Amino acid sequence: MAMLLQSVSLLSLLPSLRHRLHYVDPTRLPEVSMKGDDAVAAVPAVSSFDEDETPAKPALPKQFSAVVNQYVIFPGVAQQFSRDQLFYDEGQQFQRKDSSPWELSHEYGIHGYLNETTIDTANSSYYISNRKCAPNGPSSKFSEMWDWVAAATYQGNQTLNGSACSVWALRTPKTNITLWVEIGSELPLSQYIETLAALPGAAPRLIRISQNYSEVKKGPFPAEHMKIPDECFLPPLVCEVAKDPPPPHTVVQTLDHYVAHPEGKYNISNQNTADILGDTVFTCADVRNNGTALDGYALLSHYRIALDTRFGEYALCNGYPGVCTQSRDNFHVGREASYGGKDLRGQCSDNSQDIGTWFSLPAASRCKSRADLDEGRCTWFIEERVKTINLTCPFQTHDMIGACNDGMAHPGPPNTFSRARAIYAAAFASVDPAEGGCPDVGGPTHLPF
Numbered sequence: 001m002a003m004l005l006q007s008v009s010l011l012s013l014l015p016s017l018r019h020r021l022h023y024v025d026p027t028r029l030p031e032v033s034m035k036g037d038d039a040v041a042a043v044p045a046v047s048s049f050d051e052d053e054t055p056a057k058p059a060l061p062k063q064f065s066a067v068v069n070q071y072v073i074f075p076g077v078a079q080q081f082s083r084d085q086l087f088y089d090e091g092q093q094f095q096r097k098d099s100s101p102w103e104l105s106h107e108y109g110i111h112g113y114l115n116e117t118t119i120d121t122a123n124s125s126y127y128i129s130n131r132k133c134a135p136n137g138p139s140s141k142f143s144e145m146w147d148w149v150a151a152a153t154y155q156g157n158q159t160l161n162g163s164a165c166s167v168w169a170l171r172t173p174k175t176n177i178t179l180w181v182e183i184g185s186e187l188p189l190s191q192y193i194e195t196l197a198a199l200p201g202a203a204p205r206l207i208r209i210s211q212n213y214s215e216v217k218k219g220p221f222p223a224e225h226m227k228i229p230d231e232c233f234l235p236p237l238v239c240e241v242a243k244d245p246p247p248p249h250t251v252v253q254t255l256d257h258y259v260a261h262p263e264g265k266y267n268i269s270n271q272n273t274a275d276i277l278g279d280t281v282f283t284c285a286d287v288r289n290n291g292t293a294l295d296g297y298a299l300l301s302h303y304r305i306a307l308d309t310r311f312g313e314y315a316l317c318n319g320y321p322g323v324c325t326q327s328r329d330n331f332h333v334g335r336e337a338s339y340g341g342k343d344l345r346g347q348c349s350d351n352s353q354d355i356g357t358w359f360s361l362p363a364a365s366r367c368k369s370r371a372d373l374d375e376g377r378c379t380w381f382i383e384e385r386v387k388t389i390n391l392t393c394p395f396q397t398h399d400m401i402g403a404c405n406d407g408m409a410h411p412g413p414p415n416t417f418s419r420a421r422a423i424y425a426a427a428f429a430s431v432d433p434a435e436g437g438c439p440d441v442g443g444p445t446h447l448p449f
């Protein structure tokens with residue numbers, strides 16, 4: 001039934017999850033068993049219920065603004081709360097959500113920040129963060145928020161925060177939704193969603209979202225909230241010259257890159273890498289949140305990569321083979337501060353001493369030779385895979401996880417994850433356990449395209 005499939009339109013309300021996560025239509029995903037820890041939460045007990053007195057479906061607003069307090073649990077990512085200002089106009093096929101600014105120190109142990117806006121229109125979707133605008137992908141666009149209610153079933157009435165509500169629910173193999181609607185005003189007050197979601201190229205996981213609506217105002221809102229920021233129509237930014245390492249700057253430089261990956265997956269085309277601080281920040285959060293286990297990241301590798309330092313927009317890459325999104329530039333090496341936590345997401349700033357740097361390596365611009373790089377026909381060339389180690393060696397043998405916990409308790413800068421960073425560096429610098437070193441587990445000398 002087509003109406004059942006429209007339940008996924010609610011995903012347009014989801015925040016970036018601070019990872020710039022992109023949600024895949026769950027109707028295109030395989031069914032995943034929701035048992036044990038992933039069991040669907042029961043609909044709360046209702047205060048009254050009479051099967052013979054099922055009311056008419058609520059006439060939910062098609063044009064309104066509201067404040068939405070949202071709590072999200074996504075396996076492998078820190079649990080997150082956001083306070084969002086929502087603007088919705090079904091007739092204009094427009095939705096905008098402005099999230100309150102927030103500090104990365106609470107979830108990632110670094111003093112960065114994010115100012116985020118998501119805009120969905122009839123033909124496109126935009127993610128704006130720290131004055132950078134990125135597309136949300138060709139399949140992302142406006143979808144009607146309440147379509148699914150036509151297929152929902154009445155669960156009874158319940159008092160919620162002093163308001164009498166009718167409770168409506170939809171159950172499908174991939175999406176379960178419960179909505180509390182105020183009786184009389186027919187305004188949404190609360191919504192609980194469980195659905196399968198995934199990063200492009202990654203396996204689906206069960207995500208849980210709790211949303212509480214307040215300050216709901218029916219009708220039109222100021223036209224200024226319909227405006228798409230100018231930066232969404234500018235050409236992709238390309239850095240003039242690298243800002244780190246320190247001068248002298250040259251267009252082509254050889255830099256140390258680090259990456260966590262599954263066993264046997266050494267192809268870093270269409271993958272994200274990081275400098276040593278950036279990967280310390282990433283792996284500390286990912287191991288703490290069990291993301292490395294869920295993604296099968298068993299190894300850490302150090303590469304030496306020669307690249308054109310006229311960096312482009314960072315792309316979010318996942319899976320093997322890699323799938324990259326949220327960048328309009330498929331030629332330049334992408335770059336941003338860890339979690340994008342600076343102005344313009346740190347694309348061209350020096351991030352080496354405070355929160356670290358992340359990179360994206362587009363497969364289309366990988367060089368077959370250093371000569372091709374020097375002549376500008378491509379933008380990155382792998383000089384060597386220096387060393388590969390088991391992730392458990394630094395994190396367990398040398399207690400990097402303890403150092404990560406210390407870093408979370410005392411966010412930097414200064415001294416961002418200083419002890420964890422030192423353990424990470426020592427693991428690659430030596431094979432002697434007494435010196436904090438880890439054995440090289442090997443890997444291919446000639447890396448595949």
